[in-house]
Amino acid sequence: MDKKIIDELKKKLEANKNSIQKELESFATEDPKIKHNWDTKYPNREDGDKDDQADEVQEYDNKLSVEYSLELKLKDVNEALEKITEGKYGICENCGKEIGEERLQACPEAKTCLKCNEK
Template sequence: MNPEKIAEFKKKLEGELALVEKELKGVAAQNPKNPADWASKETEMETMPPVADPNEAADKIEEYNAHRAITGELEVRYNDIKAALQKIAEGKYGLCEVSGEPIEEDRLEANPAARTCKKHM
């Protein structure tokens, strides 16, 4: 891949990393010992007073689970972007993690943090 194209993807990745990091900070706390690990802020369940209404309790649990799911998705995204930037730094960007073959450029356009080619999605 030509260096200009890589520079373009790098810019996209850095922009997205900043966004994902901001979103993550809103819902989770980064583990200071392991920057790849984010813990969902678990305040809601633990500080929540007992709820008499079972519907309300179910809503709360749903909300809590959704919160954790979002944290999980953002964490995966965050680590994918980090890995892609690391690969750029090492000169290995754009190679499929399964086959080692170049990832299709249109796939990288759609997702610059893609780890695999279309065949190994």
């Protein structure tokens, strides 16, 4: 693939990475011991009544699922960036063919080509 295009996609990936990290930082803290692992902060509202506590649990559950999906996305973005460094970017992990520029423009962290993704 054209180096210029890869550079462009790299910028996109880095921008994605920053925004995912910012989003995670707004409600979670990065685990200093485990790389790429984030912990959602438990909402710490004191002297709430019972309803508030139920809300807190609900809120925490919601955040956990958001955290989980952001974490996965961040992992994919980081892996894509590593692949660029290694010169393996844009190759389908499943069939070994090129993923194709169009798909990468739409989804720069894609690991598989459209065909394999549909399966």
